[in-house]
Amino acid sequence: MTGKGGIEPTAKKKGLREKIRWDFALLFLLIPVFVALIIAFPDKGAPARHVAWEYFKEMAVILPAVFIIMGLVSVWVEREFIVKFLGEGSGVKGVILSFIQGSIPMGPLYAAFPLAAVLLKKGAKVANIIILLSAWACIKLPAELMELQFLGWKFTLVRYLATLVVVVALSEVIGRVFFKHGYMKPEHALEKADN
Amino acid sequence: MDLTTDVILALTGLLLLLSVIKDRKKTAAALRVAYKGFIRLLPSILAIILVVGLLIGFIPPRWIAQVIGGNSGVLGVAIASFLGAVLFIPAIIAFPLAKSMLDMGAGVMATAAFITTLTMVGFVFLPLEIKESGKKFAIARNALSFIAAIAIAVVIGVIIK
Numbered sequence A: 001m002t003g004k005g006g007i008e009p010t011a012k013k014k015g016l017r018e019k020i021r022w023d024f025a026l027l028f029l030l031i032p033v034f035v036a037l038i039i040a041f042p043d044k045g046a047p048a049r050h051v052a053w054e055y056f057k058e059m060a061v062i063l064p065a066v067f068i069i070m071g072l073v074s075v076w077v078e079r080e081f082i083v084k085f086l087g088e089g090s091g092v093k094g095v096i097l098s099f100i101q102g103s104i105p106m107g108p109l110y111a112a113f114p115l116a117a118v119l120l121k122k123g124a125k126v127a128n129i130i131i132l133l134s135a136w137a138c139i140k141l142p143a144e145l146m147e148l149q150f151l152g153w154k155f156t157l158v159r160y161l162a163t164l165v166v167v168v169a170l171s172e173v174i175g176r177v178f179f180k181h182g183y184m185k186p187e188h189a190l191e192k193a194d195n
Numbered sequence B: 001m002d003l004t005t006d007v008i009l010a011l012t013g014l015l016l017l018l019s020v021i022k023d024r025k026k027t028a029a030a031l032r033v034a035y036k037g038f039i040r041l042l043p044s045i046l047a048i049i050l051v052v053g054l055l056i057g058f059i060p061p062r063w064i065a066q067v068i069g070g071n072s073g074v075l076g077v078a079i080a081s082f083l084g085a086v087l088f089i090p091a092i093i094a095f096p097l098a099k100s101m102l103d104m105g106a107g108v109m110a111t112a113a114f115i116t117t118l119t120m121v122g123f124v125f126l127p128l129e130i131k132e133s134g135k136k137f138a139i140a141r142n143a144l145s146f147i148a149a150i151a152i153a154v155v156i157g158v159i160i161k
Helices: A010-040 A042-076 A080-086 A091-103 A109-121 A126-138 A141-178 A186-194 B003-022 B024-058 B061-068 B073-086 B091-103 B108-120 B123-133 B135-159
Strands: none
Touching: A010 A042, A010 B024, A042 A141, A042 B003, A042 B024, A042 B091, A080 A091, A080 A126, A091 A126, A091 A141, A109 A126, A109 B123, A126 A141, A126 B108, A126 B135, A141 B003, A141 B091, A141 B108, A141 B135, B003 B024, B024 B091, B061 B073, B061 B108, B073 B108, B073 B135, B091 B108, B108 B135, B123 B135
16 A cells, blocks of 8 residues: 555555454464464375475565565656546547556555545546556556466466456446446445445 | 566666666655565465465365366356455465466466456455445446456467467
């Protein structure tokens, strides 16, 4: 959570805290399970330990680079100007900018929800925001470095291009079918849901 | 150490050097952001390493191959998509997990679908997304992501054999 977008919603912090606790809970649950299992079943425990160690080494090499790039981008790339270009009628430029903005590392997906909400309320095109969130989730730049490292360039390239095409096409369909008259404010949507 | 790693490390080193030359304070700020991000994700990273170890050590590869293997077809993709939608893992650590699944015989299609729903659809975060963006948008986006996952998987399955 770098907070460089100039948008600091209150819901963000709460979400983050919940997430971290959950992570730790999982980790502290896994450690004894892992230790118990490799002691109880040494024949299966040996490969488990070996694989975990190999992954640990690989991540220890690659993760510092991934996070340093994340940090550099968050400091050097101005984001505010992009926001202006995401509205209706932004066309291809809006699509490309949505992709670029989504590809800039800014933390996990749930950190993007408040930003997406603000952009929608400011009049951004629904399809563009869906593209932004999709890019943010699964073809974000530093994460792509991990994909290159672990899954190879061929898988990475094909998945990247496939994601690009599919997300642009489907977001346009959703925008046209479900949001013909633009984005409905959540207050209204929630009122409807309560009835 | 393979070529990809070298390229990534070299690129990072180069960018860091450029950043230091241009502005030291900004670079220090960038490193703080990097450090914070790393610490925030550390428990998840360690957890996923243990999960991968247990997965490879204790789950027979033929189970994985059977359920989501290359011959599991549409059902395999559906199962992988659903699993990915229930779980939510940041992309950075989703890829090592995906690699371990591929190594154990999971199909390329199912793995691609798993990555997409894993990172794009988060049932856990649906309430938060609804609160922020409204019910209609949140549900439309999650539904799109699910369809997208299957479409992307099919494209990848056709291209990569």
